Amino acid sequence: MHTSRSESFLPLTPLSLALLLALAEGEKHGYALMQEVERQSQGQVRVGAGSLYAALQRLEGQGLVAEAAGASGEDARRRYYRLTELGGEVARAEIMRLSRVLRGAGARRLAPELTVVLEGR
Amino acid sequence: MSARAPDPSALRLALLALRCLALVLPAGFRARHGAELRWALRERLRDAWESGGWGGAAGCWAAEAVDLVATALRLRAGGSPAAAGGVRALAALAVTLLLTAALLHGGSGSGPVHEVYGELVVSASDPAGDFTLTLRDGRLVGATLGGEPVPPSRLRQAGRDLAILDEAGRVLLAVEFELPGTIRWEPRLARAS
Numbered sequence: 001m002h003t004s005r006s007e008s009f010l011p012l013t014p015l016s017l018a019l020l021l022a023l024a025e026g027e028k029h030g031y032a033l034m035q036e037v038e039r040q041s042q043g044q045v046r047v048g049a050g051s052l053y054a055a056l057q058r059l060e061g062q063g064l065v066a067e068a069a070g071a072s073g074e075d076a077r078r079r080y081y082r083l084t085e086l087g088g089e090v091a092r093a094e095i096m097r098l099s100r101v102l103r104g105a106g107a108r109r110l111a112p113e114l115t116v117v118l119e120g121r
Numbered sequence: 122m123s124a125r126a127p128d129p130s131a132l133r134l135a136l137l138a139l140r141c142l143a144l145v146l147p148a149g150f151r152a153r154h155g156a157e158l159r160w161a162l163r164e165r166l167r168d169a170w171e172s173g174g175w176g177g178a179a180g181c182w183a184a185e186a187v188d189l190v191a192t193a194l195r196l197r198a199g200g201s202p203a204a205a206g207g208v209r210a211l212a213a214l215a216v217t218l219l220l221t222a223a224l225l226h227g228g229s230g231s232g233p234v235h236e237v238y239g240e241l242v243v244s245a246s247d248p249a250g251d252f253t254l255t256l257r258d259g260r261l262v263g264a265t266l267g268g269e270p271v272p273p274s275r276l277r278q279a280g281r282d283l284a285i286l287d288e289a290g291r292v293l294l295a296v297e298f299e300l301p302g303t304i305r306w307e308p309r310l311a312r313a314s
C-alpha cells in the first residue's frame with residue numbers, strides 16, 4: 001500500500017490539527033493561537049501555554065510549522081508562526097481521513113447523513 | 122457584573138508562581154520558548170481576571186499550573202533527565218507551593234483591599250440605622266453602628282469582604298467593597314422598638 005509523505009504523519013492529535021487549521025488562516029503568535037483554538041472549539045478546548053509551545057516545537061521539528069521571518073518586530077516576545085507547504089498537505093490529508101471516518105460512521109447510522117466533498121490539490 | 126481592573130500585586134504573585142513552576146520545563150525548551158511562554162501566561166491571566174475576577178483568574182492559574190507540570194513530565198519522559206534537572210524541578214515545585222499558599226492567603230484571607238491607599242471612611246444607612254466603615258491602606262480599622270464605635274475585635278475582613286459581628290460572633294452586617302469606592306450589602310431589617 002502506497003503511503004504518501006503527508007499521510008505518514010497521520011493521524012494528527014486534535015491539538016496538532018487545531019493548530020494547523022488556525023495557521024492556515026495566516027501567521028499567528030502563540031497567544032493568538034491559544035485564543036483561536038478556543039474559538040474554533042467554541043470554548044470546549046482550552047490549550048495551556050505549556051502544551052501549546054510543546055506542540056509548536058514538535059510541529060516545527062516535523063517541518064509542518066515554521067517561524068515566520070520578520071513578523072515579530074513589534075514585540076520581541078511575540079514569535080510568529082506560519083504553516084509550511086508540508087504542513088498544509090498534512091492538514092488536508094487529515095481532513096480527508098476524517099471525512100472517510102465520517103462517511104463510515106454515517107453508513108453505520110452513527111452519524112447524520114452528511115455530504116462532504118473534499119478535493120485534494 | 123462589570124469588568125474589574127486587575128489587582129497588580131495578586132497578578133504579579135500569580136505570575137511569579139507560574140514562572141517558578143516553569144523551571145520544571147527542560148532548559149532547552151525554556152531557552153527557545155521561555156519569553157513567549159511568560160508573555161502568553163501573563164496575557165491569559167489578565168484576560169481571565171478581567172472576564173471572571175478572582176474566580177476566573179484562580180481557575181486559569183490552576184489550569185496553567187497543571188498544564189506546565191504535565192508538559193514538563195511529557196517533555197522529560199522523552200529523554201533521560203539529569204539528576205540536576207530533577208532536583209531543580211523539585212525545588213521549583215516547592216517554591217511554587219509556598220507561593221501558592223501565599224497567594225491563596227492574600228486572595229481570600231485577611232488581606233487588605235489593595236486599591237485603597239490612605240484613609241477612607243464609607244458612610245451608609247439602611248433600615249437598621251447608620252453605619253460607617255473606616256479603611257486605612259485597605260485594611261478595615263474602624264466602624265460605627267448608629268454612631269457608636271464598634272470594638273476592633275468585632276471587625277472581620279477577607280479581602281474586599283468586610284463584616285461587623287455582634288457580641289456573640291454572628292455577622293451583623295456584611296459588606297462587599299466594590300471599586301471605585303462603592304460598597305454593596307444586604308440591608309439590615311429595622312430593629313423592633
